[in-house]
Amino acid sequence: MKQTRVLGMIIGGLVLALILFAGVSLSGRWGVSTGGGSEAVAPIAASLTPVTFTRVSEITVDGRAVLQLSGLAEPSSVIALLDRGDRLLQVRATPQGVWSARLNVTGPGMAVEAILFDTPPSDAQSDTSQITSDEDLEAMTSIRGVETIFRIHRATDGDGTESALIMISTPGAPTRLVQSPFNGLPSNGPLAMGAIDYDDKGGVIFSGVSEVEGRVRLYVANAAIGETRVGADGRWTYIASSVMPLGEYEVRAELLDGVGNPVVSVPFERLPPLPPSGSDDGSLSVSFSSYRWQIRRSLVGGGTQSTVIFAPE
Template identity: 25%
Template sequence: MLRIAAAVLILLGLVVVGWQLRRPQAPAPTPTTAAAPAPAAPTGPAAPSFDVVRVDQQGNTVIAGRAAPGAAITILDNGKPLGTVTADHQGAFVFLPASPLAVGSHDITLSAVLPNGPTLTSTQSAEVSVPANGGQVLTVLSGPNGSQVLSGQGPAAGALALGAVDYDTKGHAIFAGTAPAGATVSLHLGNTLLGTAKADESGHWHIAAPTPAAPGMLVVTGETASGSILPPVTQPFAPEALAQAFANGQVIIVPGDNLWLIARHIYGNGLMYTLIYTANSSQIHDPNLIFPGQTFVLPKPKG
């Protein structure tokens, strides 16, 4: 971050005594009026966002988030309205669907109609997979800051860990993970610092950096808000693995992988993880449980 320091000029008045009568009086300087600062660009109300997406093994769901105060929030499931709730005077909302989510995949999104009429759409989406066998539900929150595994896989909030690596359209890798709330987290690839971040109050952090060109070992270090040093966490990183995997027709699972993220990288849509699951059902007994070292076939989608 560049910090621009402004220099402050202090004008010192000179008091001159003993002027000679024949010396002409210097004209007083014409006063100048400082230009008024440009008004700050108005910022509009924020688009609706998720705070909590919690789904149990029976599909019972709690969705909470934030929007403009008084906005009417519509929750959509695979593009169809699941229900509507109004944000309170602080912009918070909580929604409990009348019925449990059905077995299968759900793409949960938000839109908000503001009190003065405009409609805003969330930049986030929550992908939920409810398994048929009563197994653990996989919930992944996706947005501008990458993908965050909320349940089913990934580390628990409060533990120093790297949970997911995602990619944007500008050549950046977005590393997301967990740590104690308020902890300062640093991420290195070998001896190269990729970035630092502070864990938010929910115990999550993210760091965006140019996608490294070469594989290596990621090292996550952290220091709590009280100054305690957290044990470092390491994880292998191979940026070209998924790019080459589709051409090779298979992928080798490494720590941090899950079917949803692989499908998003390979097919452009996390919900297409079912293609990988179906093609490798003899190896995958639970789509939420895959293990480093497993090799999965990557089928090409029809059409």
């Protein structure tokens, strides 16, 4: 009887091991994507460090606006910087995986994407080596960047003064504002609301900051849609699908467990999807007003993604 019980335990263990092995094999075979409407990004091998932007700033050199960029990438790899498909510059990461570059601001709307090339040509030896042809780039293994820097400006009051927006967009994550033309965020006491990102299907990413702990409840057109907790770093994010109807209405964020439960409200508008055009070149369109900028860009594979930023008042 005892031997039969031991044998049964061994057989049961083998069956469980086979089930776990099959589950691991399937999970490695099939990818899972989250977030609606974001551009699909090629998977990055676990052995490679993806290219990212760690610091972005703007300076003036000889009277011209210049973007200063730096980031991390696979050590000694080549990083190509593109503006909606147009190649601007290539740089090589150091053996420590650090890279930097300066780009002249070329127009009222830039969308700078970094692409990692992990098998650079043998004649590209220096940190600032230039790749002279598109064929050189196409011959290498490329991994499309997962972040894009948008630099958008317009002249105001007819005096040539520029109001400039610099933001970093990552598929499936909230937009990070580096520089706002409004010099601040909509806020009430300790609570502030950042950019709102949405797609053609009504999926949305809310984000903001809070100086105190607690939970943030989101309202769309006076209907509560959900809550999220303020993180240890003071930031909060809420992601939902198919909750933003077309048209204009108020969007509110309320800090729960705060002193007086402060509320921040903004005048939001979800624009209708654009007719299919077959364009996936990352083209931009911007709606300007004194209290709201709305940026729309086409995505590879179709569809659009929009980001809305608001004035503090």
